Amino acid sequence: MNYPHYSYPPGLFASVARDAIFLRRRDFHQDAKACIQKLNPPLQVLGKQNLPQQGPCVLTVNHYHRPRFGAEWIALAIAALVPVNMHWLMTGEFTYPGKWYAPFGAIGSRILLKRIAYIYRFTNMPPMPPRSKDVEARAASVRAVLEHVRGAQDPVLGLAPEGYDPPGPDLDGVLTRPATGLGRFGLLLSKAGLTFAPVGAYEADGVFHLHFGERYELSVGSDLCADPDGKDERAMRIIMENIARLLPLHLRGEFA
Numbered sequence: 001m002n003y004p005h006y007s008y009p010p011g012l013f014a015s016v017a018r019d020a021i022f023l024r025r026r027d028f029h030q031d032a033k034a035c036i037q038k039l040n041p042p043l044q045v046l047g048k049q050n051l052p053q054q055g056p057c058v059l060t061v062n063h064y065h066r067p068r069f070g071a072e073w074i075a076l077a078i079a080a081l082v083p084v085n086m087h088w089l090m091t092g093e094f095t096y097p098g099k100w101y102a103p104f105g106a107i108g109s110r111i112l113l114k115r116i117a118y119i120y121r122f123t124n125m126p127p128m129p130p131r132s133k134d135v136e137a138r139a140a141s142v143r144a145v146l147e148h149v150r151g152a153q154d155p156v157l158g159l160a161p162e163g164y165d166p167p168g169p170d171l172d173g174v175l176t177r178p179a180t181g182l183g184r185f186g187l188l189l190s191k192a193g194l195t196f197a198p199v200g201a202y203e204a205d206g207v208f209h210l211h212f213g214e215r216y217e218l219s220v221g222s223d224l225c226a227d228p229d230g231k232d233e234r235a236m237r238i239i240m241e242n243i244a245r246l247l248p249l250h251l252r253g254e255f256a
Contacts, residue, residue, distance in 0.1 A: 002206035005040040006073055020115040028086070028120045032079035039208060043077055047212035047246070051081055052197050055154035057215060058189050059086070061199040062243050062251075065165035066172045074201045075158060077210050087148055088158040089141075090117060092124030123148065128163035130179050142185060149192045157194065161239060173202060175244055175253040183235030184228070190218040196239065200246025211246040 012034065019026050036043055045051075052059065059082070061074055079086050094109035096102040117124045125141045126134035149155050161178040186196070196218050200211040220234045237255070244255035 001203075003069075003203060004206060004208045006070065007038050007040075009034045009038060016116075016119075019119050020112070023115065023118060025121070026119045028079050028088075028122075029082070029084070032076040035073075035076045036080040039077075041207050043080075044207045044209045045081065045212070046209065050197070050212040050214050052156060052215065053083060055084070055152075055156040056149070056193050057195045057197050058157040058159055058186075059197045059199050060159050060161055060239055060243055061201050062175050062247065063160040063162040063164065064173055064201045064203070064251075066203075069203075071160070071165070073208070074160065077201070077208065078158060078199060081210070082156060084154075084156055085121070086156045086158045087145075087152070088120070088122045089125050089145060089160075090122050091127050091163070092117070092137075092141075093127045095127050125163070128179060130181075138181075142188070146188060146192060149189065149194065155194070157189070161236075161243075173251050175240065175247060175251060175255055177254065178236060178240065180232065182239065183232035183237075186218050186235050186239050187220070187231065196242070198239075198242040198246055200243060202247055202251055204248060213242060213246050216242065 012031065016026065016031075018024075059078060061078060063071060064074060065071065075088055075090075079088075090113065092110060092113050093106055094113070096105045099105070113124060116122070123141055123144050126137045130138070145157070149157070161182050162176050163178065166176050190196070195215045197215045198213040200209070200213070202209050202211075218235060218238060220231050220238075240255045244252040249256060
């Protein structure tokens with residue numbers, strides 16, 4: 001299969017590194033546009049009429065994956081199209097399961113990703129899949145996001161519910177089940193006044209695609225008021241099924 005050619009503008013890494021060192025703010029929307037302009041072939045956008053022009057909303061996108069594909073291109077492509085600066089929820093640590101350098105890589109990545117989140121005004125989340133030692137840190141990140149939503153005017157959030165690339169070549173690109181708690185988090189964002197805008201990201205025929213779906217309000221039935229696990233499951237499925245509808249059938253996984 002042919003794949004698009006992904007490349008960065010000359011000097012971008014040096015510029016971002018300098019600002020990360022000196023903690024200077026950057027405009028992710030402008031950086032994203034510069035990157036996407038170099039994408040070859042050009043980005044294919046479906047559902048342009050559904051592209052959010054303003055908030056309050058949260059864009060939920062699949063964590064499309066395959067070997068040698070950088071997931072940052074999903075955020076770059078979406079941010080280049082949305083006309084306002086988005087607030088992304090991004091990982092706070094890279095993990096390297098089974099690698100001898102995993103402890104060193106984790107420490108270095110935490111420092112780097114914290115600075116990247118600062119210069120772009122993003123929120124770091126503990127890595128996926130969830131670890132028991134990260135319970136308090138994950139709760140603190142959720143509170144930080146909700147605080148941002150309350151303090152911002154018409155906020156636009158970006159979130160990839162799966163949060164990581166699942167292992168195994170048989171799962172390349174396939175939508176997978178997110179960690180427990182995604183539905184509860186979604187309901188908190190809905191209660192805070194955000195609507196949901198699903199996005200499907202994938203490669204097909206040598207082209208990178210984004211497919212924007214219609215915005216919707218996330219809610220679950222009153223029959224689940226006394227069942228928090230049931231509310232979490234139902235809300236999660238609503239979020240993931242809305243994303244799945246925007247993907248080719250073979251990438252929808254259990255949400256087909």
